[in-house]
Amino acid sequence: MAVLSPTRGDAATRRTPGDARAPSPGRRFGARMQRPGLWFVLPAAALLVVFFAYPLAVSLMQSFFRTEGGVSTFVGIDQYTRMLRDPLVAKSLGNALLILVVQVPLMIALAVGLAYLLNQSWLRFRSGFRLITFLPAITTLVAYSVVFRVIMTTDGGLLNQALSLFGVGPIDWLNNEFWARVAVIASITWRWTGYNMVIILAGLQAIPPELYEAARIDGAGRWQTFWHVVVPQLRPVLIFTSVTSTIGALQLFDENFILTGGGPNNATLTPVLYLYKIGFQQFDFGYASAIAWMLVLLTAIIAIVQFRIMREKP
Template sequence: MAVVARAGALAAERPVGRPRDRVRTRAAGAERRRHRSGWLFVLPATALFAVFFVYPLLASFWQSLYATDGGVTAFVGLAQYRRMLVDPLVAQSLLNAGLLLLVQVPLMVSLALGLAYLLNLSWLRLRTGFRLMAFLPAVTSLVAYSVVFRVLLATDGGAVNQLLGVVGLGPVDWLNDPLWARVALVAAITWRWTGYNMVILLAGLQAVPKELYEAARLDGASGWQVFSRVVVPQLRPVLVFVTVTSTIGALQLFDEVVILTGGGPSNATLTPVLYLYRVGFEQFDFGYASAIAWVVVLLTMVLSVLQLRLAREK
């Protein structure tokens, strides 16, 4: 009886949970159930991402560590990457990609920024029509516009050479001369993607407060000073985005090169992705092709991080 009485006394002394604590416990349980439900909704997309992105990425790296000789596949470690150091076509393709980055990307971004600034002016009439015309190349098929440019730039009978003949200039061998083939490639890519980048920059311009323009004009700023001191700094995040995506596109260039020049003449327009395709699907050297792909991925990542870092520091 004494033991029972003592147990009853201890139970009476034990504090009863407050209603607020019970509510908090129930809320925590409901939050955990919501998290589990959220993971169930995300699971299909996560599974697709793992199967079609993560697994191929890891498998390609694993494949780059192997080489096939005479039908026998053997582990070679980093030999495929060392092979690239002495491969002249890898160096040539990277040089061509570097030229595109130095010439085509700044040219395209500058044109896109200028067009966006002009189309954002309030006094310009028919702005909607001009925006539509500038954006139309972006919705054109890559293959279709490349074929059109190939026909226009044909040495014999091409429309561009016919126009040059009207003004007394001789025909230009656009697609068979190394210099002019690069010029033709830059012109085609610029025509295709300038309107796309212009729309992105135009959206950024429309987000700039009108009070900044008015304050600059009241301080006596000229049109160029308003553009360089007000517009460009306000557009810095958008410009960084456009530059990074254009850099990635230049390093991954494939369709236009295949149709316009085929990587020629004399590999003057050979790109890393085109060379990767030839090694993998024409020579069936998938280990070496995987190594080239990883170098392109790492180079893209390094350039993107550098651009973001420089923009952040400025």
């Protein structure tokens, strides 16, 4: 019987696996763009590039230029070496680190204490107390800073009037270096304690009740239960609140700008406030960009160190 040989058309249509060629890059990109998810992501990605990635790249490039008389000149790292000789940069960093060392631990401790108290089943009107504690977090930064400025006015301020009832003389809250720092720290603590309290409260409610029962069976008291059960379980939450509070302390601007303007004698000057004065009052945008990138690097280093320290198990 004769065997029919395949025609040229059949040979062309039949390919072995080794003969299969991968689609071209253009066809692969076109196939990917057919996926509906990419079209949903595209507007957000475009906004991210336009309003975040592009300004970041421009500010980094601008930090290597100096503009005088409308002419930009490439100066390399001169803007960064200038920061090493600028006493106000060191002063602003010292003020920010002081707020970081004093205010952040105080605020986190208050937030943990309030969250632990408001999580107790025996406390009545817990929802109302939680709402009252969280209310400062939803007030605008400018509004509450103006209110604090009015309260802490030396002559006729509400706080000095209240202190006079106890025989305490008027305190110059906003024009004395020490008390100005106290005023800034107090205002920040009032504003953000409730915000961190809600996050820590969510962490408390995620702790399994069996751990409390096991501690009670082992004879642990309230303090032992809190220290050996609650705190270890809250470690991820405490890391998150500590890192975000650290970033907030280093980026502090509104409170200092409205309450004290960075004074007196630059006692409350922060890096972001100094950056604002350099960029938008002196119009030295190259130097302001260099300060901004120095602050980004410093914030990242402190956050990484803080994360590693708190992540280690005792």
